[in-house]
Amino acid sequence: MSQNSLHIAHVVHRFDTGGLENGVVNLINSLGSEEYTHSIVTLKGHSTDFAARIKTANVKFYDLAKKDGNDLSIFWRMNQLLKQLKPDILHTRNTATLELQLVGWWRRVKLRIHGEHGWDVNDMHGQNLTYRKLRKLLKPFIHQYIALSKEARDYLLDIIKVKPERLNHICNGVDKSKFSPKKDITRTSPFVIGCVGRLEDVKNHVLLAEAFVIASKQTQGKVDIQLQLIGEGSCRDKVESILTANDCIKASWLAGNRNDVAALMTEFDIFVLPSLAEGISNTILEAMACGLPVIATNVGGNAELVQHDHSGYVVNVSDPQEMAERILDYVGQPELKMQHGQNGRALVEQKFSIQVMTSAYNNLYRTGKPAILDPGSNTLP
Incomplete structure (x- = not known):
């Protein structure tokens, strides 16, 4: 392990089949295993089959076992876990995990990042006023934001009033070798x-x-x-x-x-x-x-x-x-x-290559500052 290795605590609702979770898999598999270690912290556990998509050995899983509804004890369990792990970076994703940034601030995690990957069925297009107030309330405790889409980026800028220097627009990347056109393009019915x-x-x-x-x-x-x-x-x-x-x-x-x-x-x-x-x-x-x-x-x-x-x-x-x-x-x-x-x-x-996506995340994790991206192209200048 490199002396400059960074430990990231990724916090998700549940690590199971889904676009957000698939993005985490692609990112972890693409970041250097000597440069990073990863802790995946879940509120509701993980799927063993889905977790098998991670191909590196530098990842451990931790489950906070959140109860349905309001479960204030989760903050205590998160505090104990961060005290044990001592990560360099806390990276929460979507509204379900946003409140745990408070614990990251309390434990003085050096770099605290929150990603907005897509709207929840209870918060279509960011219109839920309770969630909007929550985002504004927790804004001082977060160093950097990641918006995957222009819609999310504009929402964070215009509604939540996140400063541009704290906002990253990083699109997902795709494995072009794994997902590629069929060589024999002759198709038959149906x-x-x-x-x-x-x-x-x-x-x-x-x-x-x-x-x-x-x-x-x-x-x-x-x-x-x-x-x-x-x-x-x-x-x-x-x-x-x-x-x-x-x-x-x-x-x-x-x-x-x-x-x-x-x-x-x-x-x-x-x-x-x-x-x-x-x-x-x-x-x-x-x-x-x-x-x-x-x-x-x-x-x-x-x-x-x-x-x-x-x-x-x-x-x-x-x-x-x-x-x-x-x-x-x-x-x-x-x-x-x-x-x-x-x-x-x-x-x-x-x-939309994985290489461009990984480069942007690596820059953010290493510097704590946004890379300059062309928002329409997902490419570094």
Whole structure:
């Protein structure tokens, strides 16, 4: 271990399948194992299978075992843990862990960072007044902020009044070698519409199911189309009910959580993300890296990633008819599907590599100051 090694305590709600958590995995795997050690502190434990995605040996897990509702004892447990760990950096993520910055201040952690990765279903677009007051109240205890999307960056600047010199805009990066286009691009029936994400209300799979029903009726007897949903969650029954009621369940595959997402994505024809709220979506970047055109709702950072009518389409968050029409555009125009997919892959290669993301985080961790980023490109000057 290097004498200049830094110890980071990453605090997340639960370390399990999700875009935020996947970003942590990519970051830890990319930062030098001799330069960093990591403690992943969770409020609600972790998935052993998901944790296995971390490929370095410099990581330990700690669970604060937070009780449901208000649990003031969590502050005492966090205090005892930080007293034991003595990290150089405390890095909390999203509202669920924000209050624990108070403990970091009390224990005099040298660098305290908070990341805003995306909106919670209880705080769509930062409109929850209680959370807004909480962010303002805790602002003096945080040294640096990370906003993954322009929406989050503007919210922190304009609403929470974070000073620009304390704000970093760092987009996610994608592993271009792991997620890459299928070498044999000749596709046979069926035409596969794919989505990867937790089956929860905020991911809005109901919209996609409704759009698929519309598209299926219009292609019936002409083109065989199939819906593949990768992920698990509380909305599974609701989505299945819509598909079953409209005789579309046999043309659908609800695969649950999978460890072979990269391989499954290469079998998609297009990728659709119907979310109600997003930060910077890892799955959009992964789909673009696989050479897939993307249809995404116009929320959060989606429009930063998907260039409308160039690498995909950005659609209304509540209009299944519009989403269905965009799906049918690709079904009926193979050359358009191929061109938009190629454009998306080119954008990933130019702007959204893991190397650029890691460089920005490394600069922040080492200096405690923002790197100068081009907010639209995620590239260092």
